[in-house]
Amino acid sequence: MASPSTSTSSTTITRKRFKTQSEEALKPSFSDLPSSLLEVIMSRLVLKDNIIASASCKSWCEAAISVRVVEKHPWLLSFSKRSSLFELHDPVQSKSYTLNPPELAESTVRYSSHSWLLMHASTTKDLFFFNPFTRELISLPKSTLPFQAIAFSSPPTSDNCVVVALNFMLRHHYVTISTCHPGATEWITEAFPAALLYYMKSKLVYLNDRFYCFTFGGDSLYSFHPSSRTWVCHEDVYHYHQLQGGWERREAFLAEKKGELFLVFTCGKEKPVVFKQGYLRWEKMSSTEPDGFTIFFSSYHSQMRTNLPWMRNNLCSLRFGNKRMRCLSYSFDKSRYNPHKGSLSWLELVPRPKCLWIDPPDNVLDYLG
Structure with a gap:
């Protein structure tokens, strides 16, 4: 049987240990913050402050490094x-x-990408690029054809920008595709058969030199290559x-x-x-x-x-x-x-x-x- 002094000493040590753990719980460290919260904090720091904060501890270092090169x-x-x-x-x-x-004369947006808006004037039917930040305007050639979809490949200030506009003629089972680029004087328009093209549901997407769209009804993925002017219906739908x-x-x-x-x-x-x-x-x-x-x-x-x-x-x-x-x-x-x-x-x-x-x-x- 343990002596009274030994029992008292053990109880005192236990209480001290419990008190120390309680005090630590009431004083959490910044290093204990969730990693998701640390990443948000680090993402709002400029690079210089990010590097300084990364030297604090391991968890801060990992969070700081993870957000130094992130997409905007x-x-x-x-x-x-x-x-x-x-x-x-x-x-x-x-x-x-x-x-x-x-x-902008009651213009509507038809497409947006790369900080640029592709807009359509309601009265004059003109198409033009507009940058809402720099307020720069870039005109496009006039077109008499209506279109159901339109997109561009890159910023209009680049040399390889191309604009593609689609007009679906459902009764005749074909689609007209018009292309131009900033600085051009006219659109180039061709008709392509599209027997399975009924309802286009997605906007055009530019990827690897082709413009893609997805349609319901035929459940099909279509693509257009502006350089070779080829229109393809993909089977992997x-x-x-x-x-x-x-x-x-x-x-x-x-x-x-x-x-x-x-x-x-x-x-x-x-x-x-x-x-x-x-x-x-x-x-x-x-x-x-x-x-x-x-x-x-x-x-x-x-x-x-x-x-x-x-x-x-x-x-x-x-x-x-x-x-x-x-x-x-x-x-x-x-x-x-x-x-x-x-x-x-x-x-x-x-x-x-x-x-x-x-x-x-x-x-x-x-x-x-």
Whole structure:
């Protein structure tokens, strides 16, 4: 049997140890912060401060290094119905800004990419490029043909920029494809047979010198090569009828990343489905396969990014709520939409017109009011 002094000493040591552990719990270290939170903090530091912070401890070093070379996320751009102001919103830092562009004569956006908007004047029917940050305008030749889809390959200031416009003649089972480039005086137009082309659902996507689009009805992937002027219907297609829900509730989006093509299906409130174009056919991606990518889709253009802090394995769309533009996202990790509300209707999941994702320039704050 232990002596009283020994028992008292043991109890005192236990109490001291318990007190020390309690005190440590009440004074957590900054090194104990979750890695996802550390990455967000580090991503907001300039390079010099990032390097200084990385010397603090191992966890800070790992977080700082992981975000030093990350892709820039796109911003939300919306067009006000009541004024000529553009609203810009940074979804990561949750900050909004306004741009006051020159009068564009009731023009509508038809496509967006590389910080540029491809716009269509409602009165004159002119097509032109517009940069909402630099306010630069670049005109395109006049065209008498209507078009259902249009896209461009690269910024209009580059030497290899080409614009492609499609016009589907469903009754005659062919499509007219018009091409031009900034500085040209006219469009070059040709007709191609398209017997299986019924309903084009995705916007055009430029990848490896070709423009791609996906259609319902024929469930087909088409592509056009502007240099050789060849129009191809690909056989490696996926039949979307595996998705549940009504015909009118399905949306399809194409996006490209590192030479690969991705096809996204959304259908009401159901879980979005993502396919990656394999060697022979579309391959359905499981919830564990996104590997950190984020797809930003809108009615004008869809983009992909990789390893954005706090936005990994997400699909991000746009919607309006309480008269404000908001970002609606689907998390593959949590298998739900965010913000999560049982009252969400399928119409709220369809990308809203007059709002899009745009790539801000490096000095974006210099242009904002």
